[in-house]
Amino acid sequence: MSAAPPSAPTPPEPVDSPQLVQLGLDADEPCLRADAARNRARLLEAAAGLVAAHGADAVTMEEVAAAAGVGKGTVFRRFGDRTGLLMALLDHGEKKLQAAFLSGPPPLGPGAPPAERLRAFGRAALHRTVEDLELQLAAQPDPGRRFTVPPYRVRHHHVAMLLRQAAPDADCELLTHTLLAQLDPALVHHLIHQCGMPRQRLEDAWTDLVDRVTGTTA
Amino acid sequence: MSAAPPSAPTPPEPVDSPQLVQLGLDADEPCLRADAARNRARLLEAAAGLVAAHGADAVTMEEVAAAAGVGKGTVFRRFGDRTGLLMALLDHGEKKLQAAFLSGPPPLGPGAPPAERLRAFGRAALHRTVEDLELQLAAQPDPGRRFTVPPYRVRHHHVAMLLRQAAPDADCELLTHTLLAQLDPALVHHLIHQCGMPRQRLEDAWTDLVDRVTGTTA
Numbered sequence: 247m248s249a250a251p252p253s254a255p256t257p258p259e260p261v262d263s264p265q266l267v268q269l270g271l272d273a274d275e276p277c278l279r280a281d282a283a284r285n286r287a288r289l290l291e292a293a294a295g296l297v298a299a300h301g302a303d304a305v306t307m308e309e310v311a312a313a314a315g316v317g318k319g320t321v322f323r324r325f326g327d328r329t330g331l332l333m334a335l336l337d338h339g340e341k342k343l344q345a346a347f348l349s350g351p352p353p354l355g356p357g358a359p360p361a362e363r364l365r366a367f368g369r370a371a372l373h374r375t376v377e378d379l380e381l382q383l384a385a386q387p388d389p390g391r392r393f394t395v396p397p398y399r400v401r402h403h404h405v406a407m408l409l410r411q412a413a414p415d416a417d418c419e420l421l422t423h424t425l426l427a428q429l430d431p432a433l434v435h436h437l438i439h440q441c442g443m444p445r446q447r448l449e450d451a452w453t454d455l456v457d458r459v460t461g462t463t464a
Numbered sequence: 465m466s467a468a469p470p471s472a473p474t475p476p477e478p479v480d481s482p483q484l485v486q487l488g489l490d491a492d493e494p495c496l497r498a499d500a501a502r503n504r505a506r507l508l509e510a511a512a513g514l515v516a517a518h519g520a521d522a523v524t525m526e527e528v529a530a531a532a533g534v535g536k537g538t539v540f541r542r543f544g545d546r547t548g549l550l551m552a553l554l555d556h557g558e559k560k561l562q563a564a565f566l567s568g569p570p571p572l573g574p575g576a577p578p579a580e581r582l583r584a585f586g587r588a589a590l591h592r593t594v595e596d597l598e599l600q601l602a603a604q605p606d607p608g609r610r611f612t613v614p615p616y617r618v619r620h621h622h623v624a625m626l627l628r629q630a631a632p633d634a635d636c637e638l639l640t641h642t643l644l645a646q647l648d649p650a651l652v653h654h655l656i657h658q659c660g661m662p663r664q665r666l667e668d669a670w671t672d673l674v675d676r677v678t679g680t681t682a
Contacts, residue, residue, distance in 0.1 A: 386607045389650035394658065416676070420646070420655070420669040427645030428638070432607035437638070440612065451638040458634070458677045 286324055289314045290338040293331060302332065302380040336381050340397045343374050347404055360411035361462040364425075367405065368452035371429045376438065376445055382431040393423070401426060412460040421459060428452055504542055507532045508556045511549060520550065520598040554599050558615045561592050565622055578629035579680040582643075585623065586670035589647045594656065594663055600649040611641070619644055630678040639677060646670055 292314035296305045307328060311318040325331040347367055352358035354366040375382060387395050393402075402422050409418040409425075427433065428451065437443045457463050510532035514523045525546060529536040543549040565585055570576035572584040593600060605613050611620075620640050627636040627643070645651065646669065655661045675681050 383607060389601060389604045390653070392650050393654040413676075416672060417665065417669045420661075420666070421673065423651055423655075424642060424646045424669075424673060427648070427651075428642045430645070432610050433641055433645075435608070436611040437641075443638075447635065448638070451635045451642075454634060455639065455642060455677075458631075458679075459673075461676075 285316070285320070287338075289316070289321060289324060289331075290335055293335050294339065297335065297381070298377065302384075305332070307331065332381055333385065336378060336385055339374055339378050343370060344400055346370060360408040361456060361460045362464070364405065364408050364412060364456045364460070365453050365464055367408070368425075368429060368456065369449050371401070372434065372445065372448055372452065375429060375431050375434050379431060379435055379438075383435055386432065398426070401429075409459075412462065416459065425455065425459070428455060503534070503538070505556075507534070507539060507542060507549075508553055511553050512557065515553065515599070516595065520602075523550070525549065550599055551603065554596060554603055557592055557596050561588060562618055564588060578626040579674060579678045580682070582623065582626050582630060582674045582678070583671050583682055585626070586643075586647060586674065587667050589619070590652065590663065590666055590670065593647060593649050593652045597649060597653055597656075601653055604650065616644070619647075627677075630680065634677065643673065643677070646673060 289310060293305055293310045296309055296313060305328070307321045307325075308318055310331065311321045314321075321331065325334055347354050347363075347370065349355055352366075353362045354370055355363075358366070386392075392398065405425055406418050406422040409416065409422055413421065428448075434448065437448060438445065453464055507528060511523055511528045514527055514531060523546070525539045525543075526536055528549065529539045532539075539549065543552055565572050565581075565588065567573055570584075571580045572588050573581075576584070604610075610616065623643055624636050624640040627634065627640055631639065646666075652666065655666060656663065671682055
């Protein structure tokens, strides 16, 4: 943790160019043969289906193997243990979201006006957070790393880029943190599970927030 | 952590009436004789002075005793140990802020327009966060309790009350969480110590945020 001099007005851009940033758990993936990569993706989709249907607690290496139609040994070889599998699952979900907002179809991907892309980003991120809430809560970084982990930095880079177009007179670097806070897994958990709010209310509040900070309406 | 039924549209107000809420560390304080209460306050002011001058690490029971002009035994009897002293110090600072925004002079206290009180609240809360940053970071609740601890609930109650007047068409319950996120100790630490931003920039961003969400200007 190196502190820049207090006089530095603007911190360096957190990510140099929009690109998929992984959680650092499968750096060997680019070297996988094509069939191994397909196999891995199939296992993760099977695991995601189990989490969606029964919650993270219900996911075992055995059930993932059965759901994907492979031997249990394959799952252990690929992910090491259950924690490795669950972390890979989180990484997989975040990369799908990144691919969608960086290069997918509009309005989430390029081609729509920036405020419209911001609205779509919040909806997609909320959807993903609610889907994987248990996993994301369990994997929350400690407070000193919350704003520096790669998935957060990719989201920040993307939202700041859109805000600079939609609200060029704002301090977009800072305003981005404020917007992203509304998608924070701990807050989403509090609102949905401790306060009993429906997800639609969170989506509506995101849309309203984007309207207010950009001075536009959907 | 009891979940309300998913159909409940609005969670109960987090705090029933504006009142000073403690961290729960000195519930015996109302029973203190007046001179003991004064003595306690003097010790805490001495400790706060030491934190401000030398940082939390430099604060020892001995130095607090010396700075307050009392025997070391008095400090140990009052706070138990160094952790007890530091937690009491956090509680003391938060209660001073609460007293200022609930019943102090305007624009932070009652008597100014709501948007102006919101701007003053952010400045005061940022000032307090920066002052006690080390202590507040060390005392961060875990993600499942971040939005339910009494100090957060008091701040939420206050900001939501002002927002309902300044932005009556917003979902103020939710928007309040978003505003408070910009004052989060972990974010303030990131911006000031990891990104090298001056505190003034955080204050300006708060003012701009209040302007945008309320559609007013300072």
